[in-house]
Amino acid sequence: MKIDPKTFVHDYQLNVCIQCGTCIGGCPVKFRSPLNMRRLVRQTHFANDPSSLFKKPELWACTTCSTCSLRCPAGVKNVELIIGIRNFLANQGEVPSTIRDALENTFLQGNPWGRFRDRRADWAKDLRVKVLGEAATETLLYMGCAPSYDPRVQSVSTALVKIFQKANIDFGILGKKESCCGNEIRRMGEQALFRKLAKDNTNLFKKSGIKKIITISPHCFNAFKNEYPDLDIPVQHYTQVIAELIETGKLKMPKELNIPVTYQDPCFLGKQNQIFDEPRKILTSIPGLEFAEMDRSRQRSLCCEGGGGRMWAEGGTEGTRNGEIRIKEAVALGAKVMATSCPFCLLTFEDAVKISGLASEIVIKDISELVAEAIDENSITKFQAPNNHQ
Amino acid sequence: MNIAVCVKRIPKTAEADIFIEKDGTDIKKDHLVFHLNDWDGYAVREAALLKEKHGGEVTVITVGPEESKEVLTRCLAMGADKALRIEEPPSLDAYRIAKILSQVIKGQPFDLILTGVQAEDDNFGQVGVSLAQMLGLPHAAIVNHIEIEGDKAKVRRELEGGIEEMIELKLPVVLTIQTGINEPKYVSLAALLEAEDKETTDCGLEEMGIPSDDPVDTKIDQVSFPPVGKMAEILKGSPEEVVAQLTEIIKKKKG
Numbered sequence: 284m285k286i287d288p289k290t291f292v293h294d295y296q297l298n299v300c301i302q303c304g305t306c307i308g309g310c311p312v313k314f315r316s317p318l319n320m321r322r323l324v325r326q327t328h329f330a331n332d333p334s335s336l337f338k339k340p341e342l343w344a345c346t347t348c349s350t351c352s353l354r355c356p357a358g359v360k361n362v363e364l365i366i367g368i369r370n371f372l373a374n375q376g377e378v379p380s381t382i383r384d385a386l387e388n389t390f391l392q393g394n395p396w397g398r399f400r401d402r403r404a405d406w407a408k409d410l411r412v413k414v415l416g417e418a419a420t421e422t423l424l425y426m427g428c429a430p431s432y433d434p435r436v437q438s439v440s441t442a443l444v445k446i447f448q449k450a451n452i453d454f455g456i457l458g459k460k461e462s463c464c465g466n467e468i469r470r471m472g473e474q475a476l477f478r479k480l481a482k483d484n485t486n487l488f489k490k491s492g493i494k495k496i497i498t499i500s501p502h503c504f505n506a507f508k509n510e511y512p513d514l515d516i517p518v519q520h521y522t523q524v525i526a527e528l529i530e531t532g533k534l535k536m537p538k539e540l541n542i543p544v545t546y547q548d549p550c551f552l553g554k555q556n557q558i559f560d561e562p563r564k565i566l567t568s569i570p571g572l573e574f575a576e577m578d579r580s581r582q583r584s585l586c587c588e589g590g591g592g593r594m595w596a597e598g599g600t601e602g603t604r605n606g607e608i609r610i611k612e613a614v615a616l617g618a619k620v621m622a623t624s625c626p627f628c629l630l631t632f633e634d635a636v637k638i639s640g641l642a643s644e645i646v647i648k649d650i651s652e653l654v655a656e657a658i659d660e661n662s663i664t665k666f667q668a669p670n671n672h673q
Numbered sequence: 674m675n676i677a678v679c680v681k682r683i684p685k686t687a688e689a690d691i692f693i694e695k696d697g698t699d700i701k702k703d704h705l706v707f708h709l710n711d712w713d714g715y716a717v718r719e720a721a722l723l724k725e726k727h728g729g730e731v732t733v734i735t736v737g738p739e740e741s742k743e744v745l746t747r748c749l750a751m752g753a754d755k756a757l758r759i760e761e762p763p764s765l766d767a768y769r770i771a772k773i774l775s776q777v778i779k780g781q782p783f784d785l786i787l788t789g790v791q792a793e794d795d796n797f798g799q800v801g802v803s804l805a806q807m808l809g810l811p812h813a814a815i816v817n818h819i820e821i822e823g824d825k826a827k828v829r830r831e832l833e834g835g836i837e838e839m840i841e842l843k844l845p846v847v848l849t850i851q852t853g854i855n856e857p858k859y860v861s862l863a864a865l866l867e868a869e870d871k872e873t874t875d876c877g878l879e880e881m882g883i884p885s886d887d888p889v890d891t892k893i894d895q896v897s898f899p900p901v902g903k904m905a906e907i908l909k910g911s912p913e914e915v916v917a918q919l920t921e922i923i924k925k926k927k928g
Contacts, residue, residue, distance in 0.1 A: 376858030383859040390862065391685065391706045399688040401704055475862035 286371045288333040295360040295367060297328040306351035306361050311586035315600040316344035320351050320361050327364065337368050343379055344599040347470045347591030348550040353582075365591075369472025378472065385595035386473050389480075393462035394428040395595055404458040406430075406437040410444050413455035420455040421494040427503045428463050429626035435633065436626040439499060442655035443521055449658050450534045452524075454497070460487060464498075466506035466551075471592035481511045488516055497524050499651075501552035501625045502590065508556065520552055522624050525654055526561035529568045536657035539571030544653070545618040546574070547609065547632065548584035549625030562624050565650055569657045575616050577609075585609050589627030606635025614644050624650045674729035674821065676720040676785045678753065679774050679804070680713040682737055682744040683794040691898075698893045709744040712789025714751075716850035718857045719819060720787055721752030727821055729784070730754045736773050737761050742873055750860045750868035757874045759881065766891040767795070771803035776883050777876075779808060785826065786847045790815050801849035812847040813840055817854045 292298055306320040307313055318341040327333045342365065351361040372378055378386070388397030403426075404414065413420050424447070430440040447454055465480035488496065496518045498504040507518040528534035544566060552558045559581045567574050579585050588605050610632060613621045623629055632647040684705040692701040709717075720731045732755040733748040735741045745756035759773055778786060786808070791798035798814075805812030817837070818829035826842050831851055878885045908915045 373859060373861045374863050376860060376864070378859045380856065383857075386859060386861075391708060392688075397688065399690065400706070401690060402688075473861060475866065479862060 286367065286374055288327075288337070288368075288371055291333055291364060291367055292328055295364040296358055297324050297364065299357040300324045300328065300359045301357050303356065305354050305356060306359070309350040309354050311348055311350065311588065311605055312344045312346060312600060315588075315602055315605070316341045318342065318344045324359055324361065324364065334371060337372060338377070340379075340599050342368055342372075343382065343592070343596050345591055346550070346586050346588050346593050348586035349555050350550075350586070353554055366470055366472065366474075369470070369592075370474045371472075373472035373474075379596060379599075381595050381597050382471050382592055385592070386468065386471060386476065389463050389465075389468055389473075390476060394432060395463065395467065396428065396432055398432045401459050403431045403461055404456060406440050407444070407456060407458075410441065411448075412444055413453075414458040415455045415491045415493070416458070416460065418455060419492070420453050421492070422452065422454040423488065423491065423493040423496045424454045424456050425464070425496050425498050425503055425507075426456055426461060427498065427500040427626065429630070430499045431461070433626065433630065436629060436649075439626065439629070439649040439651050442649065442651040443499065445655045446525060446528075446534065446651060446658060450528045452528075457487065457491070462487075464500075464503040464506040466500075466502040466510070467590070467592050467594070469506070469510065470590070471595070477510075481506070481514075485511055485514045488514065495519070497521055499626065501549045501556065501558075502627070505551045505556060520556075520558055520561075520624070522552070522558065522561045522565060522650060525651070526564045529565060534654075534658060536569055536654065537660040538657045540569050540653060540657055541571040541573075542620055543573040543575055543616075543618050544620045544622050545577050545613050545616055546580070546650075547577075547587065547613075547621055547623040547628055548581055549623060549628050550584065550586050550590060552624060553584055554582050562622075562650055565654060566622060569653060572653070572657075575618055577612050577616060579612070585612075587623075587625075587628045587631040589625075589631040594627055594630075604631075604635055604638070606631045607639045610635045610639050610641055610645060614641055619645055620653070621645060621647050622650050622653060623647065674723060674727040674784050675782055676723060676729065676731045676787060677778055677781070677783045678713070678716050678720045678731065678733045678748070679786070679788040679800065680717065680733055680735050680744055680748060681710045681789075681792045681794075682707050682735065682741045683710045683792055686794075693896055693898075697895050697897075699896060707740065707743070709747050710789050710792045710794075712791060712793075712850060712852055713744075714789075714857050715852050715854050716787040716789050717748045717751050717753060718855050719850055720785075722855060723785070723819065723821065724752065732757065732783075734759070734774060734777060736765070736770050742875075745873050746865060746868045746871075747860055749871045749873070750864040751858070755874070756871070757876065759883075760875070760877045762878060762885045762887070764889045764892075766889040767797040767799035768803055768890045769887060771800045771807060772887070773878070773881075773883055774800070774804050775807035777881060778804070784844045784846075785821075786810070786845065788847070788849050790849045790851050798849075801847060805847035808847065810845055810847050811842045812849070813842060814849045815851045816848045817851045819848065819854070 304321050345365045347362050349362050385395035389395050392400045429436040465477040469477035504520045684702050684707050724731050731753040733753045734757045736759045788801035813828050813830050815831045816828045820827040824844050826846050830838050908918050
């Protein structure tokens with residue numbers, strides 16, 4: 284369990300670094316913090332005692348978007364280095380106080396916000412959703428923490444229930460037995476807690492007899508798909524499921540949404556897990572919707588800064604948020620809606636819209652919310668393009 | 674410098690749904706999570722910091738059920754060296770807890786005895802000061818800074834109205850610790866697992882020569898929710914409707 288920074292050179296392949304600077308060239312927080320990946324790799328490589336380098340607040344600025352490690356031509360594991368450093372710091376107890384609270388909350392209540400565990404499924408009270416353990420089903424809709432508790436993201440949860448019920452999918456949720464997936468916990472440096480969550484969740488999934496998992500957050504998707512060592516149940520992100528439903532004709536969208544929409548690729552869905560086409564397929568299938576692509580899209584999508592524990596970090600960055608830059612790009616493109624498929628993107632961009640004073644120009648929507656609108660021609664339109672608001 | 678820290682395991686109620694037990698004398702706790710009393714966490718951290726500076730040993734003591742071991746493990750992970758759990762008697766109040774603690778601590782070579790100012794669950798704030806009285810030791814309550822100089826403790830304590838008092842006490846001394854005296858460290862799961870290997874001593878009351886049927890001074894007759902106030906009005910409806918109602922109210926109030 285002990286972490287020894289002296290093994291970092293070997294563990295994260297720091298000795299193959301050719302100092303080309305590609306990592307820092309693509310870093311989304313390079314203008315927002317003193318974090319310099321190229322320098323960090325070099326200094327850690329040559330320091331006699333690397334732990335002396337680790338007491339820098341900017342080490343908490345990294346969003347673990349992974350642009351650096353995905354682009355590195357030599358194969359340096361940059362993001363794993365950051366996670367390793369944070370793991371070392373967490374084991375020393377030296378994490379920022381807001382990160383400390385998020386980790387302790389997850390240990391006690393199963394979610395980083397410290398919300399009461401028994402209220403995890405309150406959002407689903409009147410929606411006739413099966414709860415595993417009380418009813419049997421083979422498909423689990425794993426909610427995740429933000430879609431369970433955050434009032435804004437709960438609207439994504441209810442939209443997905445509406446879509447799946449309309450498409451006659453037999454699915455269930457875990458209710459108050461569900462715990463955090465641990466994706467962000469690992470990235471905040473708590474490897475032991477991540478391993479515990481992975482073990483407990485894997486056992487719970489297996490005991491529930493499920494054959495398939497659908498996630499709302501790309502972060503949960505990433506953890507289950509790539510980082511749970513003993514999970515052999517297939518995992519899909521909800522955009523993959525909806526794209527399939529549309530393709531096979533099981534989901535019809537009779538209502539026209541005559542709005543110009545662009546799409547933000549979430550880092551953990553797009554560049555880290557190569558799911559680029561399904562969200563676009565869904566958007567372009569919505570009748571009337573005019574889809575426009577931003578210049579920086581797919582692998583080059585700009586990180587919203589919500590990952591890697593940044594949802595619970597304070598400070599460490601300064602200047603204009605990436606979210607604001609991104610919103611302005613979308614507005615310049617003529618989009619009235621920026622769609623995304625990640626709870627963290629949804630929250631960070633909504634904040635950015637408010638901060639930029641562009642609330643009358645553009646709104647942020649999850650793809651599921653647009654689909655839920657389009658499948659029901661008789662529904663009262665909850666959403667309209669902002670220019671239609673009176 | 675040998676330090677004793679008295680701690681308590683308490684339920685976390687801030688976000689929880691609270692229900693009252695059928696007999697009306699307590700809240701239901703089976704659906705709640707428990708943790709180390711917030712004030713006590715600061716006291717344990719302060720003891721660990723003083724140990725770093727002056728050497729010695731930190732012993733944590735609790736009076737509580739078997740499950741209290743989990744908070745003792747946390748204290749060991751935070752830097753305590755020894756942990757002692759005294760089995761709780763069937764009925765307990767702040768005076769009784771202080772009495773049991775005093776019987777355990779009396780005659781032990783502690784220079785400093787720390788407690789939290791109060792516990793989050795019952796908010797009595799009595800254990801520390803009662804303990805000092807029973808041990809015949811000087812004490813200071815609501816302490817937010819400690820300096821040890823030779824056989825003296827210079828401490829700062831909070832008074833009302835934002836005033837602070839600096840006092841000097843001769844060791845040994847009992848101090849009740851206020852939150853904010855330090856910045857508690859994160860206790861990682863790895864550190865907790867490691868601390869599980871450290872020894873925790875369990876003691877029954879009889880072994881300590883303490884009668885288990887001592888009477889308590891305080892008996893809870895009834896717990897209840899505060900009556901709902903009449904001033905608050907909860908607006909109902911969609912966000913749009915709520916905003917419309919709120920705007921009307923503000924307009925009216927504005928006159």
